[in-house]
Amino acid sequence: MKVLTRFFDRLVQRYLPDAFLFAIILTIFVYLLGVFLTGSGPMEMITYWGGGFWDLLEFGMQMSLVVVTGYILASTPLVKRFLAKLSRVAKTPEQAVMLVTFVALIACLINYGFGLVAGALFAVHVAKRVPAVDYRILIASAYSGMVIWHGGFSGSIPLLIATPGHFLEDTIGLILVTETLFSSFNLFIVVTLLITLPLFNRYLLKGADPLGKVDPSLWKEESEEETGAEVQQPATPAERIENSQVLSLLIGLMGLIFVGYHFVTNGFDLNINIVNFIFLFLGIILHRTPSRYLETLGNGVKNAGGIIVQFPFYAGIMGMMVSSGLSDKISLWFVSFSTEYTLPIFTFISAGIVNALVPSGGGQWAVQGPIMIQAALEIGADTAKTAMAVAWGDAWTNMIQPFWALPVLAIAGLKIRDIMGFCVMILLFSFIPIAVGFLLL
Numbered sequence: 001m002k003v004l005t006r007f008f009d010r011l012v013q014r015y016l017p018d019a020f021l022f023a024i025i026l027t028i029f030v031y032l033l034g035v036f037l038t039g040s041g042p043m044e045m046i047t048y049w050g051g052g053f054w055d056l057l058e059f060g061m062q063m064s065l066v067v068v069t070g071y072i073l074a075s076t077p078l079v080k081r082f083l084a085k086l087s088r089v090a091k092t093p094e095q096a097v098m099l100v101t102f103v104a105l106i107a108c109l110i111n112y113g114f115g116l117v118a119g120a121l122f123a124v125h126v127a128k129r130v131p132a133v134d135y136r137i138l139i140a141s142a143y144s145g146m147v148i149w150h151g152g153f154s155g156s157i158p159l160l161i162a163t164p165g166h167f168l169e170d171t172i173g174l175i176l177v178t179e180t181l182f183s184s185f186n187l188f189i190v191v192t193l194l195i196t197l198p199l200f201n202r203y204l205l206k207g208a209d210p211l212g213k214v215d216p217s218l219w220k221e222e223s224e225e226e227t228g229a230e231v232q233q234p235a236t237p238a239e240r241i242e243n244s245q246v247l248s249l250l251i252g253l254m255g256l257i258f259v260g261y262h263f264v265t266n267g268f269d270l271n272i273n274i275v276n277f278i279f280l281f282l283g284i285i286l287h288r289t290p291s292r293y294l295e296t297l298g299n300g301v302k303n304a305g306g307i308i309v310q311f312p313f314y315a316g317i318m319g320m321m322v323s324s325g326l327s328d329k330i331s332l333w334f335v336s337f338s339t340e341y342t343l344p345i346f347t348f349i350s351a352g353i354v355n356a357l358v359p360s361g362g363g364q365w366a367v368q369g370p371i372m373i374q375a376a377l378e379i380g381a382d383t384a385k386t387a388m389a390v391a392w393g394d395a396w397t398n399m400i401q402p403f404w405a406l407p408v409l410a411i412a413g414l415k416i417r418d419i420m421g422f423c424v425m426i427l428l429f430s431f432i433p434i435a436v437g438f439l440l441l
Helices: 002-015 019-037 042-052 057-074 077-087 093-110 112-129 135-147 156-160 184-207 224-230 237-242 245-266 272-287 290-323 326-336 343-357 361-379 383-400 402-412 416-440
Strands: none
Touching: 002 184, 002 416, 019 042, 019 290, 019 326, 019 402, 042 290, 057 077, 057 112, 057 272, 057 290, 057 402, 077 112, 077 272, 093 112, 093 135, 093 184, 112 135, 112 272, 112 402, 135 184, 135 383, 135 402, 135 416, 156 361, 156 383, 184 383, 184 416, 237 290, 245 272, 245 290, 272 290, 290 326, 290 343, 290 402, 326 343, 326 361, 343 361, 343 383, 343 416, 361 383, 383 402, 383 416, 402 416
């Protein structure tokens, strides 16, 4: 464990560039693959790239709001006290890593957007409580919750194929969540990771170099007296409006009423938009006045810079992968030597490879789903299990894809190279329970 952990940690620290440069290098890599493997011309690949460059604008805005609204909500006194109280459970570095991992896993099972923010923010609070812990492993543990999200309640693929009108309904009909999320193989994978991943991350501490300790000054917070001393009594009508608790309460209550209406009419539909909606209006209420909210908003927006710049590059990569047929080639190659028994596990591996280049669950299903489902029907494999194999492959290689780590890194104040070595170890470990679930159950 020590040898492997230090090897990957040092390798990544030495050779992995910043997440933005990683996106640029990945762009060039996919461009060359498309030219040499698909028969697409150099200019065609350029047009595929430019044509897809802005396809993730909506999603990029959603993820930016996840970071900003999550930061604002976590900066309210009530949430700070709650996170600080929960963080007291951890007394040692080992307990800190296990606690953060378990909380992140549970949060990502509920909703991946909520899990990303909650895990990272909770890790910061635990770091303040246990400053002796290796901060890099703590943040990697918070991010490790993303390995489980597609087997949980916000999994886009199992929810999509259970929804009337999905684009493959004529081929496979409706596949209920009892056959996907609540199947024996999925429950086995989820429960096994919930039990073993906190223990595994704990053992990562044994192999880490003592380079990631938290600098206490990094997390120094203003005391209530200091913040209160800066508040001045409003002198003008405009200032009185900016400090009005009534306005914040009214608009906040309107938002919460809509949230209640959404759940009553749609059931437990905790999608990324409703998560952002909840974060936004709870933040407005708990900050009490518009001026306090806007002050915190200014600090939170700084954390979203990496997402705003890098998501268009990943959209361009997706454009090249899809339009050139490169993603189809990867999928079909795995199908060519699969059997009824092995198709789910090979689908999982191929989905992991495609996800490293097309890091979007919904987008990946649109590209890879029709190929894998058709193969499953032709050779008599379980279509529900094959669909979940795509879902788990999408979640699995999130551990080595900076795309999803950007919100966590923004909150934590780290670079991708700080956590990636540990994430590689998590990737290797998580393969075992996932593979067992698809092969033996």
